[in-house]
Amino acid sequence: MAQTHLPLAPQRGYGETTRKDPWWLPTLGTFIGLSGFIVYMTWAGMQNEHFSYQGYLSPAYSPLLFWTDPEGVTGLAGAERFAYFGPQPSWWPGAIPFLPALLILWAPGGFRITCYYYRGAYYKAFWQSPPNCAVGKPHKTYSGERSFPLIIQNIHRYFMYLAVVFLFILAHDVYLGMWFIDPATGAKSFGIGLGTIVLALNVTFLSAYTLGCHSLRHVIGGFKDRISGAPIRKSLYKGCTGLNKNHMRWAWTSLVWVGFTDFYIRMCSMGVFTDIRII
Amino acid sequence: MSKTVTFRITRGTGEKTELVDYQTEVGEGMVVLDAVHQIQAESAPDLAVRWNCKAGKCGSCSAEVNGMPRLMCMTRLGEINLDEPVTIEPMRTFPLIKDLVTDVSWNYEVKKRIKKMKPRKPDNEDGSWLMDQEDVERPQEFRKCIECFLCQNVCHVLRDHKLHAEFAGPRHFVYAAQLEMNPIDTADRLEDLKGPDGIGYCNITKCCTKVCPEHITITDNAIIPLKERVVDKFYDPIGKLFRVFSSRDS
Ligand code: SF4
Ligand code: SF4
Ligand code: FES
Ligand code: FES
Numbered sequence: 001m002a003q004t005h006l007p008l009a010p011q012r013g014y015g016e017t018t019r020k021d022p023w024w025l026p027t028l029g030t031f032i033g034l035s036g037f038i039v040y041m042t043w044a045g046m047q048n049e050h051f052s053y054q055g056y057l058s059p060a061y062s063p064l065l066f067w068t069d070p071e072g073v074t075g076l077a078g079a080e081r082f083a084y085f086g087p088q089p090s091w092w093p094g095a096i097p098f099l100p101a102l103l104i105l106w107a108p109g110g111f112r113i114t115c116y117y118y119r120g121a122y123y124k125a126f127w128q129s130p131p132n133c134a135v136g137k138p139h140k141t142y143s144g145e146r147s148f149p150l151i152i153q154n155i156h157r158y159f160m161y162l163a164v165v166f167l168f169i170l171a172h173d174v175y176l177g178m179w180f181i182d183p184a185t186g187a188k189s190f191g192i193g194l195g196t197i198v199l200a201l202n203v204t205f206l207s208a209y210t211l212g213c214h215s216l217r218h219v220i221g222g223f224k225d226r227i228s229g230a231p232i233r234k235s236l237y238k239g240c241t242g243l244n245k246n247h248m249r250w251a252w253t254s255l256v257w258v259g260f261t262d263f264y265i266r267m268c269s270m271g272v273f274t275d276i277r278i279i
Numbered sequence: 280m281s282k283t284v285t286f287r288i289t290r291g292t293g294e295k296t297e298l299v300d301y302q303t304e305v306g307e308g309m310v311v312l313d314a315v316h317q318i319q320a321e322s323a324p325d326l327a328v329r330w331n332c333k334a335g336k337c338g339s340c341s342a343e344v345n346g347m348p349r350l351m352c353m354t355r356l357g358e359i360n361l362d363e364p365v366t367i368e369p370m371r372t373f374p375l376i377k378d379l380v381t382d383v384s385w386n387y388e389v390k391k392r393i394k395k396m397k398p399r400k401p402d403n404e405d406g407s408w409l410m411d412q413e414d415v416e417r418p419q420e421f422r423k424c425i426e427c428f429l430c431q432n433v434c435h436v437l438r439d440h441k442l443h444a445e446f447a448g449p450r451h452f453v454y455a456a457q458l459e460m461n462p463i464d465t466a467d468r469l470e471d472l473k474g475p476d477g478i479g480y481c482n483i484t485k486c487c488t489k490v491c492p493e494h495i496t497i498t499d500n501a502i503i504p505l506k507e508r509v510v511d512k513f514y515d516p517i518g519k520l521f522r523v524f525s526s527r528d529s
Contacts, residue, residue: 006293006374006382011439018366019346116503120483130435133486134346142440146479154514157507214499218507219518226462228411244499 012136014128023132030125034118037255044262045101050269051262052079055177056195058262059202061101063169076183082176108258111163114156116214117251119145157215167210170203180277192279195264202254202261209250212243281306284356285364286314288326292377299323300364305356311344311367312351315379327378335492338427342379343368348429348490370432383428389447392475393455397466414462421457421501423493424450430487430497436480447476449487449497456501459508469512472505481506 017023044051044060051058054076061079068087069078080087088098112118123129130137145153177196179188210216221227221237228234243250267273283304290299301318312330319326328351331337335353342351345359345366359365373381402409430449436442447455455468455476472478483506487497495501511518 006376008374008441009294009371011441012371017346018343018368020360020363021345116483120485120498123482124484129482130439130484130486133433133484133489134343134348134438137435137439139439142436142442142480144436144477144480144482146477150482151479151514154506154510157510157515157518214503215507215510218504218511222504222507223511225460225464226411226414227417228413234413247499 011140014136014138015131016136017134019132019134023135027125027132030121033252033255034122034125037259040259041105041262044259044266045105046099047266048097048099048101050266051101052082053195053265053268053275054181054193055179056193056199056265056268056275057082057173057176058265059170059173059199059258060105060262062173063104064100065103066098067100075186076181107159107162108166111156111159111210112251112255114153114159115251116156117248119153121248156213157219160210160213160215163210163213164216167203167207170199170206174199174203190279191277194276194278195268197278198261198264202257205250205254205257208243209247209254211240212245212247212250213240214244214247216240217244282361284314284361286318287364287366288315288318288323288379289368289375290323290326290378291375293375296375298366298368305361307357309356310352311342311349311354311356311359311365312340314356314365315351315367327376327380329380336425338425341370341427341429341432343370343432348433350427350429350492353492370428372432372434372438373428385443386426386428386431386448386450389451390454392471393447393451394458394466394468394471396458396461396464398463399465408463410462417500418457418460420495421453423495424453425493426450427492429490429492433486433490434481435484435486436477442477442480445475445477446480447472447478449481449502451476452478452481452505453495453497453501456505459505469505469509473509473513478502478506478509 041060044058051061057064057079063084064079064082065085066088067079067083069080092098124132128138129142145151174196177199178190178192180191180193181188217237217240220240221233227237264273268275281304283302286301286303287298288301289296291297301322303314303317303321305314312333315326315328319328328340330340330352332339333352335350338350340351342349344351344354348370351367367379369375369379370381373383373385376382398408401407428450431437434449436446437448455472458464458466459468481502483498483503485498488499491497511522
């Protein structure tokens with residue numbers, strides 16, 4: 001290797017470092033933040049109730065592919081009006097609980113799990129590889145993303161295409177959130193409630209996150225050596241690069257907001273919060 | 280501000296090293312390298328340290344100050360807690376010659392094996408090329424590299440796992456990106472990047488970016504775009520179908 005044939009310093013033990021700053025703090029923060037989100041979303045996705053209120057549909061359940069309101073639940077209390085393909089399919093095996101959230105959450109979940117930012121973050125926080133920069137790690141061997149299983153991370157761009165489709169669906173949910181139903185007559189009228197704003201911010205933050213994706217940046221221009229040739233491509237690449245610079249910030253903002261949007265709608269549906277009508 | 284500060288400096292060669300405490304008086308505006316020079320002059324004339332420019336441009340004075348990879352000439356004492364001993368150690372990822380001086384020659388060997396620039400036919404009769412400033416800017420960021428090898432030093436693939444034989448390291452991904460993204464260049468380095476240069480070992484934990492004294496966005500602007508190009512070539516069968524119609528260089 002090196003020309004002098006001198007030995008290399010031995011690998012440091014787990015957590016060994018001469019750093020004096022609280023290097024474990026950001027790592028712990030990531031661990032708590034991501035774990036908290038996963039626990040909450042799993043819980044919310046398994047509730048199967050209180051995921052809609054008026055025209056609002058929780059992003060944890062959107063798109064709602066199939067849905068049949070349970071017995072005794074009718075009208076505004078239910079969510080049948082959001083189902084894209086009608087009632088729960090008859091072929092659904094009775095032994096398996098019908099959880100519409102889990103039918104769709106694999107897509108945004110897979111998008112985030114394979115996201116370059118989150119990868120770096122959870123390799124540090126969950127896998128301690130490394131616990132932080134210049135801090136000893138617990139592993140003696142290492143294969144990185146070079147071989148199975150982590151080589152699968154290379155499918156990120158396919159999830160990105162799906163995530164872009166989800167943006168349209170979630171934008172449509174904002175539109176649905178602008179129509180309020182009179183519980184007595186069933187008549188719909190236009191309006192804007194606090195929930196509409198919450199949903200609009202949700203799709204905005206998710207767009208800032210998704211449209212700053214490294215894979216998107218690559219497929220809309222990064223793959224070219226000469227980007228200046230096509231003006232539209234050039235502006236798209238520039239826009240994407242701008243969002244990409246703050247990819248980490250958007251990743252966290254959108255993550256927290258998705259959770260909060262579900263929480264807000266859940267609380268409204270349970271009658272804990274009263275949605276404020278602005279218009 | 281004049282104050283006596285303890286510096287805990289690595290002394291020795293190869294595996295036989297120890298941290299030795301030195302005290303010296305430090306004043307306003309001093310950098311770590313100044314303190315090391317002062318210690319050399321006052322109490323340790325045989326302390327080995329490499330430096331050249333004292334301006335953060337030659338990349339010779341790389342070391343680990345309080346455990347973080349830094350250029351000694353660019354690390355102001357004012358930004359360090361001087362109430363406790365300040366540790367100064369050599370880079371861990373390269374063989375230690377003596378005290379703070381390591382043998383970084385492995386890096387030069389790796390660089391040699393990265394395919395050289397292979398320019399396309401000149402655009403003009405006088406042998407020159409035309410390029411848009413915007414297309415120049417992207418690879419230009421990577422030209423700021425001063426080859427201090429702090430990024431190589433902090434990268435756990437080299438530092439902890441010593442995969443020097445299979446992994447070129449962030450510095451050389453920056454170099455490869457500089458050539459790959461140059462609109463004039465026609466060479467293809469993707470196969471090498473995936474194979475012998477081992478870009479797949481990088482787990483994008485961004486420590487290289489964090490320590491780069493030239494503030495090159497190593498991970499986001501060099502490594503990830505290269506990883507994406509490797510995906511194009513090796514891991515994206517659907518995209519490949521579409522790309523029959525579009526080439527990277529035009
Ligand atoms: S981002 Fe990749 S190259 Fe940079 S330090 Fe981390 S593993 Fe090494
Ligand atoms: S990329 Fe930055 S850290 Fe790495 S060798 Fe070049 S200047 Fe140093
Ligand atoms: S890189 Fe983060 S979403 Fe694609
Ligand atoms: S002495 Fe040249 S970079 Fe520090």
